[in-house]
Amino acid sequence: MPSVSRRRVLSGAAATLTAAAVAACDPSRRNAPAPTTGTAPRSAAGTDTSSSRGSGPGTGPSAGPRGGPATGATGGPRKADWRALAASLDGDLVSRFAPDYAEVKQLFNTRFDHARPVAVVEAAGPADVSETILFAQRFGLRSRPRAGGHSYVGASTLDDGLVIDVRRMRAIRYDPAGRVATVGAGAQLYAMHAALARHGRSIPTGTCPTVGATGLTLGGGLGIDNRAHGLTCDALTGLTMVTADGTVRRIGPGREGDLWWATRGGGGGNFGVVTSLSYRTHAARPIGVFLVSFRWDQAGAVLRGWAARARSMPRSAWCNLHLEAGADGSTGVRIVGACSEGDQDAQVAAMERAVGLEATSVSTFGKAFMDGVRYFAGGTTSSRQAFVAGSDVVARMSRTLSLRCRASWHVGRRAAGHR
Numbered sequence: 001m002p003s004v005s006r007r008r009v010l011s012g013a014a015a016t017l018t019a020a021a022v023a024a025c026d027p028s029r030r031n032a033p034a035p036t037t038g039t040a041p042r043s044a045a046g047t048d049t050s051s052s053r054g055s056g057p058g059t060g061p062s063a064g065p066r067g068g069p070a071t072g073a074t075g076g077p078r079k080a081d082w083r084a085l086a087a088s089l090d091g092d093l094v095s096r097f098a099p100d101y102a103e104v105k106q107l108f109n110t111r112f113d114h115a116r117p118v119a120v121v122e123a124a125g126p127a128d129v130s131e132t133i134l135f136a137q138r139f140g141l142r143s144r145p146r147a148g149g150h151s152y153v154g155a156s157t158l159d160d161g162l163v164i165d166v167r168r169m170r171a172i173r174y175d176p177a178g179r180v181a182t183v184g185a186g187a188q189l190y191a192m193h194a195a196l197a198r199h200g201r202s203i204p205t206g207t208c209p210t211v212g213a214t215g216l217t218l219g220g221g222l223g224i225d226n227r228a229h230g231l232t233c234d235a236l237t238g239l240t241m242v243t244a245d246g247t248v249r250r251i252g253p254g255r256e257g258d259l260w261w262a263t264r265g266g267g268g269g270n271f272g273v274v275t276s277l278s279y280r281t282h283a284a285r286p287i288g289v290f291l292v293s294f295r296w297d298q299a300g301a302v303l304r305g306w307a308a309r310a311r312s313m314p315r316s317a318w319c320n321l322h323l324e325a326g327a328d329g330s331t332g333v334r335i336v337g338a339c340s341e342g343d344q345d346a347q348v349a350a351m352e353r354a355v356g357l358e359a360t361s362v363s364t365f366g367k368a369f370m371d372g373v374r375y376f377a378g379g380t381t382s383s384r385q386a387f388v389a390g391s392d393v394v395a396r397m398s399r400t401l402s403l404r405c406r407a408s409w410h411v412g413r414r415a416a417g418h419r
């Protein structure tokens, strides 16, 4: 198995490159920081057994707890098969005919509302996941797991296949003896922070409150704690996964070595369906926040100075850079940072020295831990929205790269419908 240095990603990515395209939970909040961008998963999970696709209502589940009128099936599961699946589940089978189908199948990004899975299985535990995987394989149906539903590319839904929805598994437990948090695969980031903060603990995550722990972790997990505590996947101490053969596997150090390696930055959940994750925690502390703005015509110099500073700043500090454009035609270059409480003014001074320019505006303040979580999250939840976003990781910011960042920013704006 090749060895990939995550440390290199952490230091080389210059405090996470977010200059090119930023998916904000609420991009209209011009004065609040947008979350760091994460990975765009490559494809569906390893359970995606692409073979005969169902088509039309004939392949739909016909009866189950939340199924609708009976329909026959040609070549796919029959009414009785869907009934048997529904009866075998502790969770629910939501068919195309269920009244809440349209809502249950939604992802965060409204661009994927057109997707029509043949059904969504709301799995209540690993056994439900295993049943569903085997059912899908038996009938040649494709299946995709869905956790927080924030995939940039709609990878957690599909047409005519089965969605394995793990949101029902969202319990969050903390073991004070081992200082380990264990969360159901459907847990969301804000809920995790709120639950762990009660114990004075935290894990390094992204900032968007409704992103799922599973998608975030399997893709790496970028956020304001990365420089001090690593990526989210670095904090993993173990997980439970159902693989394509229907087996429930406990994965961790010394167990299922390849899967253990692959789930810590392997990208996008392609190896099975995760049902729970355990993380090492760190102390939840107050933070200092610094916001530094520059003029748009200084963007190139700011990009290079920011990248240089991010390579040398202490690990207790983090910052990202936003190239912003408002619907009213306004533009802005803004650095958003977090550091140990009390250090924020020193961070601003060091940033201005690195950029070699005086900022047009500066704001610094301290936040108690959960206030900081809410500040960077833009609240405790986030509304669905349509967006186009992408991510890239670069080792060093050169003049050419800073120009490319600006170019991709323009491409992103056009894709999102701006002129």
Ligand SMILES: Cc1cc2nc3c(=O)[nH]c(=O)nc-3n(C[C@H](O)[C@H](O)[C@H](O)COP(=O)(O)OP(=O)(O)OC[C@H]3O[C@@H](n4cnc5c(N)ncnc54)[C@H](O)[C@@H]3O)c2cc1C
Binding pocket: 023, 024, 025, 035, 036, 037, 038, 039, 040, 041, 042, 043, 044, 045, 107, 108, 144, 145, 146, 147, 148, 149, 150, 151, 152, 155, 156, 166, 185, 205, 206, 207, 208, 210, 211, 212, 213, 214, 215, 216, 218, 219, 220, 221, 222, 223, 268, 269, 270, 272, 273, 274, 275
């Ligand atoms: C508004 C917004 C803000 C974001 N902010 C950040 C951020 O601050 N930091 C960061 O690193 N990233 C961020 N991201 C990116 C986010 O981490 C990824 O899109 C992540 O994959 C979403 O995970 P999810 O569980 O919410 O999504 P889902 O769409 O449910 O899943 C994402 C992928 O994981 C697979 N998957 C889902 N559940 C399982 C499972 N149980 N087992 C195996 N595979 C599974 C899906 O099939 C899909 O391929 C953000 C995204 C958005 C939309």
